[in-house]
Amino acid sequence: MTAYDKLAAHIGEYNDLLNILNTLKWDMRTQMPAGGAATRGAQLATLTKLAKDLFVSDMTARLLDAAETEMAGADADSYKTRALRQTRAAYELQKRIPAELVSRLAALGPESEAAWAAAKDASDFAGFQPYLTQMLAINIELADAIGYEDHPFDALIQQFEPGMTAAQLNVTFGELKSRLLPLLRRIVENDAPLPVDLWSADYDLAGQKALCYEMAQLIGFDFERGRLDSAPHPFEISFTRDDVRITTRYDTNYLPMSIFAALHEAGHGLYEQNIAPELTRSALTTDFIGQYAVGGASYGAHEFSSRMWENQIGRSREFWQLHFGRLQAHFPDQLADADAEHFYRAVNRVRPSLIRVEADEVTYNLHIMLRTEIEMALLEGALPVAELPEFWNAKMQEYLGLTPPDDRRGVLQDVHWSAGAFANFPCYTIGNIMSAQVLAAAHRHMPDLAIQLAQGDYAGLLGWLTESIYKHGRVYSTDELLRRISGEGLSVAPLLDYLERKYSDLYGLD
């Protein structure tokens, strides 16, 4: 056995433990009876500690040293040397984060989330403020431990989007805003009620489930290596490429909720299912920093896949011209008065709204920018926690022209900060930007892609995405992936072009 193989076997065991943690989390969110929460918490804590101890250990240091000696002079771009470099970097970073800090964060998490949930229900920001203050302080310590040059945000975002910086985000978001806000203004001026109300009927769960399964399968999700379940907050999670679990949620009176959540999570699932088999149980499908077994290049890169399949494919006119009949087959009475164009318009109506997770393609990114500006200001110390609700409401007015009637529908709406996740929100918008950039590149590389999509043939796109992105797992950074396929890094123009084109048509803008 070579020194590299010994290291790989060790990392394989670490990867196993992270996949087991994923299994426990999936079970907790989809199957576990209520009574199991406390002991499941103990089990998660024990295994998380054990996994960290396995990775941040003298054994890892010795195996890394030996493998580096053995591989000295090898091709710097090979999978093996990349795996070795990533493992070394993650090891050094993890060593810099004190175990005591990690324990403190883990211990505060459940208490803070519970306080947030209660404060949200009561729309009482003061009840959450002390926890947010503590979470912010811990994140500032974490940023110091990780290390940064310009901004603590630069350190924290490495957990989710390696290589990204606050400075780059400010430029990117500035460009985005400069064309998004005018587009939104023109859409709002031209908005009118839809001619047919599709959602007053009842759509039974059995029919919705069958439909979601059909939709996921349609775009290529492999049910031999995956499942679809129900969860209050839909998510995708995997235990290697060979066992990928997606979830959706059902609303009897709002059919699009289940369909688009299923397409979104199936989009995540396609990424995981199409990673090269030889990367299974390797450093190149291990998120060492997040202690998460995940095969995508970054959170943003993963979000590109889910957003692309959900929005650019799943909310396109071509998609529903082809597949509206499937909906009518399951719900003939409910959809008797509707046609594909009605449905297409109903699921693409743009309206400034208070809640991020219910936002349309145009306004969604404004919700993210607002949160990102807040996170930067909090981390800089420029914004005291106590002034957060006021700041939030002012920004909502600036971006969306709305003022939340209470904090429940304002600053308290998201779980992220209570769970200790700062600098995570931008990944959603990075995903949106990347999805347009990647699909534009796909069209350039495959001249008949538009025809294939109009015929409902998604295998060609899936194959190209697999070759260009999916199969590489975490081999390349998001920036490298983008440069390989489009010749440039993250660029907002394709997303803005796409949104202006689609919504000018929908709203009859000049």
Next chain:
Amino acid sequence: MTAYDKLAAHIGEYNDLLNILNTLKWDMRTQMPAGGAATRGAQLATLTKLAKDLFVSDMTARLLDAAETEMAGADADSYKTRALRQTRAAYELQKRIPAELVSRLAALGPESEAAWAAAKDASDFAGFQPYLTQMLAINIELADAIGYEDHPFDALIQQFEPGMTAAQLNVTFGELKSRLLPLLRRIVENDAPLPVDLWSADYDLAGQKALCYEMAQLIGFDFERGRLDSAPHPFEISFTRDDVRITTRYDTNYLPMSIFAALHEAGHGLYEQNIAPELTRSALTTDFIGQYAVGGASYGAHEFSSRMWENQIGRSREFWQLHFGRLQAHFPDQLADADAEHFYRAVNRVRPSLIRVEADEVTYNLHIMLRTEIEMALLEGALPVAELPEFWNAKMQEYLGLTPPDDRRGVLQDVHWSAGAFANFPCYTIGNIMSAQVLAAAHRHMPDLAIQLAQGDYAGLLGWLTESIYKHGRVYSTDELLRRISGEGLSVAPLLDYLERKYSDLYGLD
């Protein structure tokens, strides 16, 4: 923190890992897509090794030494000293089993099971013979490592039924046989076809599922701390008392299959759910030898609970006189011509048959005796593996008057030996014996129990079982439990009295 508390925290983490292994196994058997098998195998192997390394470690030795010094002179009968003694005994035993032997057994398992499954399908004993030979050899090594005085069987059965010996089993099984065989002969002479055929109708799965849920709840299974799912081979498994999962299987044309499997597994579940909360994550809910998080005193003791609820309660005339209406409510058309007495007779018909898992209450134990005799003879070297089919068939003729038409329905029917489990079968009969002994004791302690049961009030029995047995987890051995409630160790008379009484009535014997 006392030395004892430090040991307890360490054992708590070990118990967490065993509960996580249980979660992975449950998922594997009820939820996992087919594609996930290979990587799930790797995950199980990694965590099993890690758990063993955590327990059989210098850390455990140091913590044990310190706790023993601290507890010297403490009440020898307290939960703490019992936990300490059991942990020490398990540690010494585990240390005696070479890691190399455990690896060899684990590595052979999947291959051997696959060979058995193929051999069974083809009814080709020769295809399985080399694997059985290897499994037998490994088990003889294992028996030597565990240690024994009289018979290698004595060592192996410690994994499942601590304190039991081959000699005691021979006496017990001899007594059982001396009254069972004459009873069976008289039943067979008096057998006649049933007046109504209940199983030619279709019983839809949705109705069966609802019914199984209802039946489990009826006897006290708590769905706030448990679930019921479907599995091809029904089982119960728990991840502490607060999360207990049971399964059943469905046959559209044979309603009793799902109902009695659900009652059986709910009977196992009641044991786990009613262990004292303070034993959670402790040595007293840890099967150190089997590396299994299980709260019952032994395999036999666990089987007492499942068999008692399934057979002595669930197959009683009183039970169906009360609850047959529930069946009719779900299946009014299918059961229009039947009444409680028809159903009672249909689910208690005694017929010598080839397959153990389909056997009735009277013949079941004969299937077990046959296997136990074979295991003892194999381990002694008195029976060459090659002669096993012939020996099996001769014993089937002797006990049940039948000769299997092929090995698929004979010596190849059970998975146990292929998986490396020897000396496990007797636990089923120990459970049957114990179930009658415990219920007889319950009637003595609760003079109005018969009335309660006839009224469908199972809470009194559940309460008494909890106080007498369930809540103690693994504090007392099966023998101690029996002596505490009945004044004597394992005794066959109550089971034989019960069977003779019930079947004399059913078959009109004098």
